[in-house]
Amino acid sequence: MSVPQPPEPIPGARLLFSLDPAVSHLNHGSFGAVPISVQRAQQRLRDEMEANPLRFFTQGLVDRVAHTRRHLATFIGADPDGTALVSNATTGVAVVLQSLGLRPDDEILSTDHGYGAVALSIQRECRRTGATSRVLPVPLAATNEEVVQAVRDALRPGRTRLLVIDQLTSSTARLFPAAAIVAVAHEHGVPVLVDAAHVPGMLPTTVTSIGADFWVGNLHKWAFAPRASAVLVVAPQWRDRIEPLVVSWEQEAGFPDRLEWQATQDYTAWLAAPVGVFTLRSLGVERVRAHNARLAAYGQRVVGDALGVAPELLPEPGGPEVAMRLIPLPPALATTIDAARALQQHIAERLATEVAVMSWNGRGWLRLCGQVYNRADEYERLAVRLPPLLAQR
Incomplete structure (x- = not known):
């Protein structure tokens, strides 16, 4: 060969x-x-912030973030109204987990291909709430049909409160049939969180076509954005239930503003992220x-x-x-x-x-x-x- x-x-x-x-x-x-052009764009934003911090944070920053969000949501084929900017995919997962209101009789189902930090986040939320974490083994060489069937067999309607799957796994570089898995889970009334950390920029995707309840993806990996740039996409029926990890001044504005506004965090990575997408498109x-x-x-x-x-x-x-x-x-x-x-x-x-x-x-x-x-x-x-x-x- x-x-x-x-x-x-x-x-x-x-x-x-x-x-x-x-x-x-x-x-x-x-x-x-991060491409040099994106580094420079972010530095210009930092210079603007440091030239007049009060003006930067209080005059139009919420609108600038919203404009950036709409641009990035379009790039991944997501609903801008259901998209929030977060620092990374793991943060988005943590937001979803703590917003579910898990109880002792609930379980979270994931696979043994999941990202380590996501598994740790699931374990912590289960310890906090008394819920159970169950891990489904999936052979590396399993066909898509076998993966979907394994998930179907593992679901426990009425007890499985959330299915967490990867669209493209970090540990095994495995591409899962995310849309088919979501469809099977929804047939059993189980919501799905799709960890798509590696997808934006690497793979063509339309988030809305996957149909997941929650979808997280990093922009700093394959979309050339500065680090601490990611998106959390939430289906309409869940948006009012999403709570930030830290409450700040946009709490009453609802999703996604309440999630994005975290006072004095550095927003320049988000604001420069479209330059990364522009660089990718230029190539x-x-x-x-x-x-x-x-x-x-x-x-x-x-x-x-x-x-x-x-x-x-x-x-x-x-x-x-x-x-x-x-x-x-x-x-x-x-x-x-x-x-x-x-x-x-x-x-x-x-x-x-x-x-x-x-x-x-x-x-x-x-x-x-x-x-x-x-x-x-x-x-x-x-x-x-x-x-x-x-x-x-």
């Missing part, structure tokens, strides 16, 4: 970022990378998506080959559109979260390469991403240097 060819670099794209050229940044999915949204997915697939193959992983054993749970790929590590490596973090740091220090190392279901996985600032030779160098490093451990 031949190795897939890498895409042609997008001319000039690498120069849009201020990343350290001495490091290979192959882990865009964790914290993203060509579809062009960037195709480039990144193809580059990640190339990186997976060359590194996988170097580690002795047969091509048929390289998972592709996200499909050809996903710009994150997994490579199984030797069985003894990264079998715990702490071991995975230690190995990730070791690779960064010894190979000057930033990757994600995951521990999922007792197995270590290397997650590689593709972005417009990456080049094929970065994955090729990793393929040469990684096997002897792993052999030492």
Whole structure:
């Protein structure tokens, strides 16, 4: 089986970022990378804020945030009136959980592909309310039909108060059939929270077509926005029940203002987020998506080959559109979260390469991403240097 060819670099794209050229940044999915133009836009907003803080916060800021929200909601195909800006997807999840009014007989159902911080948030809310958390195992190679059936079988109408699923998982780069899962859950009267942290910018999506009760997505990962930029989309029947984690002066204004207004927080990341979307569109949204997915697939193959992983054993749970790929590590490596973090740091220090190392279901996985600032030779160098490093451990 031949190795897939890498895409042609997008001319000039690498120069849009201020990343350290001495490091290979192959882990865009964790914290993203902010283009220089977006950094400068945010700095101009900070300069405006510091020139006259009272005017910045009291004269039109609520309207400016609302205008930004409408722009970003349009980008993801969401209802602007049902969209609120939040700092990150995990914050949006916490807002939803504490707004549900859980009781001791309730349960929250999630899958074993969920993001670690989201799982911790669920556990905390269950401890606080007496509710129960139940985790549904889903095999990495399960078909979409098998995933939907597993969810259908796991639902407990009358007890399952919320189903939490990922649209695209962080730990396993698995793309779930979100709309089909939502439809099945709604047949049983169960509301659904979709964690789509990696979706905005990477994948084409229309949030309204998914039909979820709650949908959260980060803009700072694949949409080139400054960090602390994300959206929470809420279905109409839930909006009056959404409460902020901290009450401030827009509390009586209702959703989404009551959620967005948090007094003296730094709003410049939100206000500069449309510049990130503009940058993505300037490069060509579809062009960037195709480039990144193809580059990640190339990186997976060359590194996988170097580690002795047969091509048929390289998972592709996200499909050809996903710009994150997994490579199984030797069985003894990264079998715990702490071991995975230690190995990730070791690779960064010894190979000057930033990757994600995951521990999922007792197995270590290397997650590689593709972005417009990456080049094929970065994955090729990793393929040469990684096997002897792993052999030492």
